[in-house]
Amino acid sequence: MTYNFKKIEEKWADKWYKDNIYRSEDFSQKPKKYILAEFPYPSGAALHVGHMMRYTVPDMYSRYLRMNGYNVLFPMGWDAFGLPAENYAIKTGIHPAETTKTAIADMKNSLIKMGYSFDWQRELSTIDPDYYKWTQWLFLKFYDQGLAERKEMPIWWCENLKTVLSDEEVLTDKDGNKISERGEHPVERKNLEQWVLKMPEYAEKLLEGLNEVDFPESIKQAQINWIGKSEGAEIDFKVADTQDKLTVFTTRLDTIYGATFLVISPEHPLLEKITTSEHLIEVNEYKNKAKQKSDMERTELMKEKTGVFTGSFAVNPYNGMKLPIWTGEFVVMSYGTGAIMGVPAHDARDYEFAQKYELKIEQAIESSEKEAVIIPYLEEGIVVNSEDFSGLRSDEARSKMLEKAQSEDFGRGKVNYRLRDWIFSRQRYWGEPIPLIYVEPDGHIEKETNLPLILPEVPDYKPTSDSVSPLAKNQEWVNTTSQNGRPAKRETNTMPNWAGSCWYFMRYVDPKNDEEFADPEKMRYWLPVDKYFGGAEHTTMHLLYSRFWYRFFYDLGLVPTKEPYSWRLNGGLLLGPGSKKMSKSIGNVIDPMLVADNYGADALRMFISFLGPYEDTYPWNENGIKSTWRLLKTIEDLKVRVSDDVDDKNVEKSYHRMVMNIGDMLENIKMNTAISEIMIFVNVLKKSGKINTEIWKGFIKVLAPFAPFMAEELWQEINEYEKWNPTNSVHLQSWPYYDEKIVIDETILIPIQINGKVRGEVQVSENDTEELVKEKVQQISRVEELLKGRNITKFLYIPRKIISIVAE
């Protein structure tokens, strides 16, 4: 018999879609579960087989929950603004509105073909004006609260993409080069005025929020590191013989008596002022050289530290010591105050610098163990050579020293974050227009009140080199009037491609609402997201950005909870043949639709989830899919053996065990072992004769989340339904029961260990006493033989597990 998956898969995909059998119901009496998988961005590239793994596992889980009586929200949509789509449009010369439309239709088709149980009534697209109306509206909330601002600052510019990028969108490649996350193009620093969202103001709340969510430790740590909280103090050093002061940030205030020099960044605003005339040439030369170097060169690993003396001195406010002020490019303006105190005795980098330029090294900390220390000594310990502070532990010294700084007004406690303002404007066409206008003549900013502010259809949407948005060319659109009828110009930058995805999970709750971004009651019912599946690459981007938005909305009373996602799992990658990342240039991209054509969507679904845990990375292997294809064919062949009057205790027991185990594994998102349980049960069926109808029906229901098409076909057949009726779909049936009593044997074979080695087995019953078991064990001839002439010092019987004998 051949397994004609094509016919059945097309038939059922069509029927399920038309009747939208997976719809979720607002305010249902059933308990809710919100299962979310990151939505794709429809550019020119079709979904590849890696996407399918990321959707298949959540789909199986959603199906399982639905069969267990939950009201499941499992939605899908399109993250359609942004660079990939726009670049594809530029490449093909077709307008992005057109290319995304085609791509969406294409992707949707693929997802339906794969049998994913999305509630398509809630489909949304970030480029739909009814959607981005609210993206703009929510942005204006940030503006109202002073969290969206125009700022001039050094930021990342990508010449290839012709736009600025946020810190999160810039990655470091293997050679230490800074590259764009999209397209991996080189990026450079530029001083530009841009819209930013002041995310650092939420640093503390974003950290706290991690305590109440169930994320893997690796994700929490990655976000914690990215936020980069560091507690310390800012100390003002007077520049000797002037009114100027230099402020340094330090986390080791306890070492300040060991400071022997100061280093400021070459970009420091005071550098020019404090440089003395005899050092001016040297400093300027150094400064210019630093300027020309790319960021990569400046931050190259293990690079030797360089610097030049400015000729000025700073006064240590604690002991009045005069410290030479240097400038050095290893001090960056973008962190702390752009100035550091050099404590060579207790900092490895300062030590290296002091060695090189023969600066003084003075010890201020000694080991609390009273042992000799090797300089540089980086640990905390006991403060020495520090006047009144000597003898204190490092932590005590820090608080006492800080008290002094505060009371004498030369310093203050300070918490620094690595997290930067989120650069929120892009010089690109394909994004949400920022709904703000500059009113003439003074250019003051007003909000656009008439939302959505539609992205105009322009013929020339190509990016320009002069860091101006292509929208600026469209004078008709740019020129507008203020609320008072005064002439005004629109902001022409657009939002970054992350904007739409910051709140899409809120919109799924109420996707058609045109009064509000979502009904608060519906949000209270559905939110937070119970399980969020996505990609590791979004840990410090989308996942952090959307937590930030949501937390801000919580503070405004717009959303019901502090955190948007209660649980998160990052999916791994599916590598192409040859264990390389699938890419068009290598030519190892596996097209899932082609695979589905050859083996069926069911076989593909089962294979990619059988590979191993969701979060791991695997190479594609063509032979693997043949195995799940074979499995499905075997299952289909078994149906002729189904009969009403069969009673096979062995099969029954395997069946109950399978139902129990698979339920357990699905709850723990372990699809790979769940599928192996199916294989084990099918192997049992293969070896037995006729199959009891009720067991067969139960098995089909268990199969349903994994191979939804075949399960539906078999279900309709065994129940002899002549006409399709959605309520009869196997996917709307309830998960089968299992009887634990049948699973657990009354008598079981348990191993016997002698001195830690397994030497035999014994049949014991549930109610056997330890005495009886001991007797039984000693009657086994092999055991008897091994124990002959030896003294049993210990006899251990762990019911259901093992017997352990220790003999001398």
Next chain:
RNA sequence: GGGCGAGUGGCGGAAUGGUAUACGCGCGACACUUAAAAUGUCGUGUCCUACGGAUAUGAGGGUUCGACUCCCUCCUCGCCCACCA
């Protein structure tokens, strides 16, 4: 340099204190076939004197009747961050 994670057959992996290697791939033998494919059956960590035994989860040590699992030291790999003061 810091953080997180991982190291188990030829390969993907299973087992979170109780018979290590489930399940699958691959490989081998046999059956069916003119033959091949497909399918089926059996076998498949390594070593040995082989119906038995020894040995094995990156290396070494510890805790335990018993350790892939817990603890300590080290090695290797992956991911994230990084002249961050």
